[in-house]
Amino acid sequence: MTERILFNAIQVLVVLIFSPLVIGVLHKLEEIIQSKQGPSIIQPYRDLLKLFNKDEIVSEESSWIFRVTPYVVFVTPVLVTLLIPVLTSYPLFWAFMADMVGAGFVLALGGFFATLAAVDAANPYGPMGASRTRMVGFLAEPVFVIVFFTVSFVADSTIPFIVQKKWSTPAANFFEPSHLLLLVAFVMLILAEKGRIPVDNPSGHFELAMIDESKGLEYSGQGAALMKWGGWMKFLVLMIVFLNVLLTPWGLAGNVSWGEVLLAIPLVLLKALLFIVLLTIIESSLAKLRLFRISEFMSAAFITAVVAMISSVFAH
Amino acid sequence: MVLLLSNLNALTGGLFLIAAFGIVVTRQVRACLNFFVFSSISLAASALLLGAEQFSWHLVAVGVINLITKPWLLPWILRRTVREEIYNQREITQAVNIPTSLLIALGLVIAAYFFSLPWLDAVAAGVTLRTNVPAGLAGLLLGAYTITARREAVPQLLGLLTMENGAFFAGIAIAAELPLIAELALAFDVLILTFIVAVLTRTIHEHIGTTAAGALSELREETRQ
Numbered sequence: 451m452t453e454r455i456l457f458n459a460i461q462v463l464v465v466l467i468f469s470p471l472v473i474g475v476l477h478k479l480e481e482i483i484q485s486k487q488g489p490s491i492i493q494p495y496r497d498l499l500k501l502f503n504k505d506e507i508v509s510e511e512s513s514w515i516f517r518v519t520p521y522v523v524f525v526t527p528v529l530v531t532l533l534i535p536v537l538t539s540y541p542l543f544w545a546f547m548a549d550m551v552g553a554g555f556v557l558a559l560g561g562f563f564a565t566l567a568a569v570d571a572a573n574p575y576g577p578m579g580a581s582r583t584r585m586v587g588f589l590a591e592p593v594f595v596i597v598f599f600t601v602s603f604v605a606d607s608t609i610p611f612i613v614q615k616k617w618s619t620p621a622a623n624f625f626e627p628s629h630l631l632l633l634v635a636f637v638m639l640i641l642a643e644k645g646r647i648p649v650d651n652p653s654g655h656f657e658l659a660m661i662d663e664s665k666g667l668e669y670s671g672q673g674a675a676l677m678k679w680g681g682w683m684k685f686l687v688l689m690i691v692f693l694n695v696l697l698t699p700w701g702l703a704g705n706v707s708w709g710e711v712l713l714a715i716p717l718v719l720l721k722a723l724l725f726i727v728l729l730t731i732i733e734s735s736l737a738k739l740r741l742f743r744i745s746e747f748m749s750a751a752f753i754t755a756v757v758a759m760i761s762s763v764f765a766h
Numbered sequence: 767m768v769l770l771l772s773n774l775n776a777l778t779g780g781l782f783l784i785a786a787f788g789i790v791v792t793r794q795v796r797a798c799l800n801f802f803v804f805s806s807i808s809l810a811a812s813a814l815l816l817g818a819e820q821f822s823w824h825l826v827a828v829g830v831i832n833l834i835t836k837p838w839l840l841p842w843i844l845r846r847t848v849r850e851e852i853y854n855q856r857e858i859t860q861a862v863n864i865p866t867s868l869l870i871a872l873g874l875v876i877a878a879y880f881f882s883l884p885w886l887d888a889v890a891a892g893v894t895l896r897t898n899v900p901a902g903l904a905g906l907l908l909g910a911y912t913i914t915a916r917r918e919a920v921p922q923l924l925g926l927l928t929m930e931n932g933a934f935f936a937g938i939a940i941a942a943e944l945p946l947i948a949e950l951a952l953a954f955d956v957l958i959l960t961f962i963v964a965v966l967t968r969t970i971h972e973h974i975g976t977t978a979a980g981a982l983s984e985l986r987e988e989t990r991q
Contacts, residue, residue, distance in 0.1 A: 625773035627780025627897060634784065749865040750791065753872045757783055764879045764900065 453706055454543040461536040462528055464715055469686040470494035470679070472722055479730045480653075494682065498675050506671030512570045519567035520669065520676035526560035527683035534610045534687065535694045537714040539618075539702040541611040549608035550598050553691075557684060561587060564665035564677070571668035575657035579664020582741065586649060586661060589748035590642045596755040597635055600628060600762055601696070610695050618699035628762035629696075631754050636692050637732075638751035642744075644685050647733040649744055686722070693721045771819040772893045778815065779897040781808040782935055783875070786908040789928055790871045791864055795920050796853045799841060802924045802931075805905070806836035809931050813938050816894060822942045828934075828949050835953045836927075840960050847964035848920065849971060861915045870915075871908055878904035898939035905932025917978045919970065923963045927956060 474491035481488025508516065530553045532544040548556070565583055568576035602608040605616035617629070642649045645662025654660065657667065666677040694702065701717040703710035739747055785805030792798050810832040817825030845853075860867055882900045889895070905928055912925030930952065 625777050627776050627783065627901070630777060630780040631784065746791075746864045746868075749868045750787075753787060753868045754784070756872055757787075757875055760876055760879050761780070761783075761897075761900070764883060 451543075453708075457538060457706075457711055458532055458542040458544055460711065461538075461542070462531050464536060464718070465527070465531045465683055465686055465690070468719060469682040470498060472686050472689070472719075472726065473682045475723065476726045476729065477653075479726060480733065483730055483734045494678075498679060501670075501675035501678070502672055504671040506669075506673055508673075509571055509668070511572055512567075512668075515563065516567050516570045516668070517673075519563045520673040520680070522563040523560045523665075523680035524676040524683075525680075526556050527680060527687045530556050530687050531683075534691050535614050535699075535702060536690055536718060537703055537711050539611070539614060539699070539704055540706075541609065545611055546609065550602065550610055550613070551595075551608060553610070554594055554598065557687070558587070560680065560684065568665050568667065573668050575660065576664055576667055579657070579660045579662075579667070582661045583645075583665065586642050586645075586744060586748070589745055590639055590751075593635055593639050593748065593751045593755050596752065596759055597632055597639065600632055600755065600759040603759070604628070604762055610691070614695045614699045614702075617696065626762065628758040631758035631761070633692075633696055635751050635755035635758060636696060638747065638754070640688050640692060641732070642748060642751070643688060644681075646729065648736045648739045648747065651738050689722055689725055690718065693725055694718070697725075771815050772897075775812055775815045775819075775894055776897045778808045778812040779901040779935075781805075782812070782901050782931075783904060786905045786928060786932070787868070787871060789921070789924055790908055790912050790915065791868055794854075795918055798921045798924055799844070799853070802927065803837045803841065805928065805931055806832055809935050809938075810836075812898065812935060816898075816938055816942070819894070820942045824943050824946060825938055827946055828938060831949055831953050832934075835956060836931075839957060840927075843957065843960050844920070844964050847961065848967050853920075860917060867915055871911060874907040874911055875904045878907055895939050899936045902932045902934070902936025902939075905929070905935055908932070919963065919967045919978075923960065923967075926959070930956065 471491060471494070474489070474494045477493070478488040478491050532542075533548055533553050561583070565580040565587075568580040568583075570576075598608065601613050601617075605613040607613060607616075641647075645652055650661040650663070651659065652663065654663070657664065660667075666674060666681070669677050698721055701714060701721065703714045782805055785801045785808060788801035789798055789805070792801060810829040813825050813829030813832060817823065817827075817829060862870070879900045882903055886896055886899065891899070909925045909928030909930075909932055912928060913922050916922055916925065934952075
């Protein structure tokens with residue numbers, strides 16, 4: 451009992467501590483693939499330390515939303531981490547607090563507050579980026595819902611732990627055509643939600659073209675550190691949901707033992723590394739889409755998810 | 767062992783569906799050709815897997831013939847007869863815009879699954895029939911839709927060939943002892959068809975400067991030199 455609570459806390463600590471490392475490795479790989487040297491992989495930790503020590507400037511014209519948002523953006527991925535299988539394949543203490551749809555809504559709450567805060571500061575580029583983020587977000591909503599529905603339909607449940615068991619134990623479930631199509635749809639969804647190429651340029655500095663980066667434009671000091679860290683944690687959470695529930699539901703601790711749980715940490719990081727390599731290859735070989743073509747990209751993701759749903763509903 | 771083969775066959779069914787959607791939707795002619803090659807490779811993989819599962823060398827021969835003609839010979843013929851610049855063309859618009867096109871294609875796939883379901887239940891079909899027949903029917907309908915929706919000549923040809931791919935994808939699951947004569951005749955048919963359409967495309971391109979087949983519906987005063 452206490453061990454389950456402790457394992458849940460260890461899960462949260464793992465996501466908190468290792469999400470800057472994951473982003474650092476992603477940046478370095480992207481630079482290496484362009485024949486540059488790239489920053490060191492612990493650079494995000496140094497950025498966070500620097501930002502926590504700086505003064506914060508808050509506009510007098512902004513409201514309570516601007517002040518509350520960094521905390522909301524930081525806390526929502528932490529809450530979702532309590533619900534998903536990160537290190538263990540059996541449900542932990544808080545795992546039944548919400549199901550996958552609830553977790554999706556909690557993440558959307560963080561995104562919603564970030565968008566509101568970008569409008570709140572009355573920076574001319576903030577509302578532009580915020581409205582584009584909402585456009586990508588509402589195009590991604592149907593894909594989220596259909597992916598969750600298909601995954602839950604096969605598993606007869608919406609709790610991520612039970613879904614993960616259903617996908618991993620009979621090997622036949624892994625090779626279904628609906629599974630492959632779901633993987634494709636979910637990767638397109640991660641690319642859209644986190645503002646990677648082809649939806650948005652994550653390393654661009656033109657405010658006129660920013661979509662997802664615009665949420666952190668006005669923040670400084672501690673607020674900026676929390677917004678950045680929350681964004682990185684959201685990325686790691688989405689990656690873990692993809693890896694541990696859909697793609698490679700193996701390598702998680704099966705028994706209530708400290709050794710297995712601690713062993714699962716490097717295995718999860720290894721899986722995240724493989725996903726980062728795949729993401730780097732995708733990002734380096736595609737070009738950023740023009741804004742009105744993003745709706746085509748998201749409709750392709752929607753169609754893939756619906757075909758996955760049809761082929762799993764009609765085959766069972 | 768049988769379970770693993772039918773699982774891999776289900777994987778090729780998924781790949782076939784993805785490739786058929788890609789043919790409907792991609793803008794570049796070159797990308798359309800790549801998706802067609804991808805769907806032919808998944809068809810050949812499915813034929814080889816079903817041949818291994820049911821120990822029928824007819825299906826293995828079907829797979830090998832498909833592997834030779836469609837991914838290799840067909841692009842070679844197209845590249846020799848159609849001029850190179852046609853491959854770099856992009857369709858800026860289709861007959862309907864791309865999200866609507868995708869939704870119509872989705873409706874066609876739903877229709878394919880819906881219409882094959884009573885037949886599959888009546889025959890008490892096994893796993894391979896349940897994956898192959900709806901996917902093949904979907905490929906057929908998507909190929910027909912490609913011919914209507916796209917403007918360029920080469921994607922229209924690829925739509926026609928996708929119809930044939932889809933029909934074969936369903937056929938290899940239904941008939942394990944497919945006569946080799948039928949397969950050879952169809953393979954040559956594909957090659958001759960490609961050759962004719964490619965020569966026509968080149969001639970059209972020389973005369974009116976574009977391969978958009980819809981531009982042929984009116985008489986024009988000048989011709990390009």
